[in-house]
Structure formats: C-alpha cells, structure tokens
Amino acid sequence: MASAVHRQSPDGAGEQAGAADGRTLYETESLKIEHFRSNSHNPNVAFIFSPFGNRILSGNLYGGNFLLENGFDVINFKTTQYDWFQSIPPEVFDAIEALCIRESYGRRVSMGSSMGGYAAICFSKLLKCDVVLAFSPQYAITDHFDIRFADYGDKIEWRYIIDDDAFYEKSNYYFVYDNFDDDKKHIEELRKVIPPDRLTEIRTPFSGHSTTVFLLETGLLKKLTLGVLRDERAPGRAELKKNRRVSIEYLKTISARLRDRGHSKLLKSLHASMASAQDAAPAFDWFIKKNIWLISTFAETLEMSRLRKKGFDVGFYLLANPDVANAGTHPLLHYARHGRREGRSARFRGNMKTL
Numbered sequence: 001m002a003s004a005v006h007r008q009s010p011d012g013a014g015e016q017a018g019a020a021d022g023r024t025l026y027e028t029e030s031l032k033i034e035h036f037r038s039n040s041h042n043p044n045v046a047f048i049f050s051p052f053g054n055r056i057l058s059g060n061l062y063g064g065n066f067l068l069e070n071g072f073d074v075i076n077f078k079t080t081q082y083d084w085f086q087s088i089p090p091e092v093f094d095a096i097e098a099l100c101i102r103e104s105y106g107r108r109v110s111m112g113s114s115m116g117g118y119a120a121i122c123f124s125k126l127l128k129c130d131v132v133l134a135f136s137p138q139y140a141i142t143d144h145f146d147i148r149f150a151d152y153g154d155k156i157e158w159r160y161i162i163d164d165d166a167f168y169e170k171s172n173y174y175f176v177y178d179n180f181d182d183d184k185k186h187i188e189e190l191r192k193v194i195p196p197d198r199l200t201e202i203r204t205p206f207s208g209h210s211t212t213v214f215l216l217e218t219g220l221l222k223k224l225t226l227g228v229l230r231d232e233r234a235p236g237r238a239e240l241k242k243n244r245r246v247s248i249e250y251l252k253t254i255s256a257r258l259r260d261r262g263h264s265k266l267l268k269s270l271h272a273s274m275a276s277a278q279d280a281a282p283a284f285d286w287f288i289k290k291n292i293w294l295i296s297t298f299a300e301t302l303e304m305s306r307l308r309k310k311g312f313d314v315g316f317y318l319l320a321n322p323d324v325a326n327a328g329t330h331p332l333l334h335y336a337r338h339g340r341r342e343g344r345s346a347r348f349r350g351n352m353k354t355l
Contacts, residue, residue: 028087072229113136117137128168145185172198179205209318317346
C-alpha cells in the first residue's frame, strides 16, 4: 500500500530537510522539488529539471552537485511521471520567487535534457531566468512532426505549454542538439517563437538524442555547461568536432544511420578508420572489437533484422528504458535477448502499438 504523502507548505514555512544538504519545497509520490544551498552562500541559483526516464526523487541530481560547487545554489525538480512537469501547482512558482528574493539571488539559470529541456524552456518566464540551457529540447509532444512521445502526450492534462507567453524577454536560450536527429524539428518550431538575438544553437551532429552522454564522453559537458551558464566561452564547433571520435554514442549513432541507409562500404570504412586511429580512447577500441553483429548469434541477427525491417524505434526504446544505454549492447540486440521477455516498452516507427 502506498505510503502517506506529505506536501510542504508552498510559502516555505513548513520546509523540512530533504537530503542531507537539501530542503524539500514541495513533494508528492511522484514529484519532489528540493532546494540545495551552499554553506558559502552562492550568489546565483540554477533550476534543474529531470529528464524522461528518471526514477529517483531524492538528491541533487543531473549536474546539481557540480553547479553547487561552482557558484550556483540549486532548486532541483524531479519527477518519476512522464507528465512533462504538468503537475506542479502554480502557487509553487510564487513560493520559489519569494525564496529567490529572500536569498538575494542575482543570476538565475535553468537547465534540462529532453523532457527536462522542455520544462527549462517552458518555465523560464515563471522563474525569471537569465539563461536557459536545454539539451535535445522539445517544443511539443502532441504535434504530428514527432510521434516518439505521442502515447504520453495524449494522456496529459496540459496546463503549461511552450508558446509566445512562455518566453522571458530577458532570457538567453541555448539549445544543444543533433541537427541530423528528429530533435531538429523541435528546434525549427522553437525558432519561430524565440527572437534570433536571444537564441544560440550548439549543434552536435550524430550525437543522437543523448547529447549529454556525447558531451560527457568527449569531456566537454562540464566546460560547455559552465561556459553557457556563466556567460563565458563555450566549446566551439571545431572543439566539438575534434573530440567526437572518442564518443561511443557518436559511433553508435553514425553507424546506425549508415546501416539504415544501406551504406555498407561507408560503414566498413568508418569502422576501419576509427579502429586504426592511434589516439582512440580505450572505450572506443572496446566497441570496435566487441562489434554487436559479431557477438550476436545467427538467430539473434535474424531477429534484429526482422525488427529493423518492421521499423523498431531504437530512440523510443532507449528513452523508455534508460538503463539500456549502459548495458553495452545495441538496443535491438538488447530487446531480442531481454526486452521482450521482460515486457519492456517498445514500438515500431509510425505505429503506436507496442511490440
């Protein structure tokens, strides 16, 4: 039986200790908002929103501790529901505004990835953010141009949407995304409502939807995050391109796209050139040596081929099952070996029916 839920007083009078260094501002069974304050009293505050697939409510997650050590107190929004943060009561934002005034915060920034990126943008005006940093952000999940999350969007009672009224005229928006992924369609829509002088696009080709994983593997995630949030220099195009060869996420994405398009010669050439690179990272060499098509059995290979022809949605499978990204196997192989037996959520492209 579910335990009783304690909701904190929105005005802050009833705040209690959340984690060891956090105070709970608001809490339900599926949503927790915590305030993490440095003993040195940081002059700035960062609002962090959890991504799609989060299963943890306590703690200063998703870069929170890193920002706490680098000049930002943190208000961390975490949800285990796929509701795009629509369950936050409006009065919570009033309470947060009062808290920010009490703490005399100067600079306010927001950050999130995927679903969290949507929230970072959507709440930028309510939170009066100076900077918004969104990784693979979404504009809407109910529109026809991207059906990856349509199953969720149709079930949500929307109270917070991204439109002209959601944007804060003093905010500078930074979007990090793969311009060869479906995420680019969201950026195209966001461009229509954000003034060009307030929008900066940081493109990471062939990083897939997991841009934060790509940046982590290339050693640029912290540098880019602080560079943007502090209004300092962020990694440029040349630096992003230079380091991408050490990213497994990049290799998996570009390999999958070459394979999907039937470019077998280019795929072999890509693998050969990367395998022969003198400065390739150990993880990169491991991926080459442990090629997924060689380790799978013949039956599994046939099953993966069948799933691929039917339009198995790799991106959806990764988003619906976040632990698969760290499993060391291709999502198709993972589903063939484990996913179906475990009842994991998966679907065909262009078809909402679960496999």
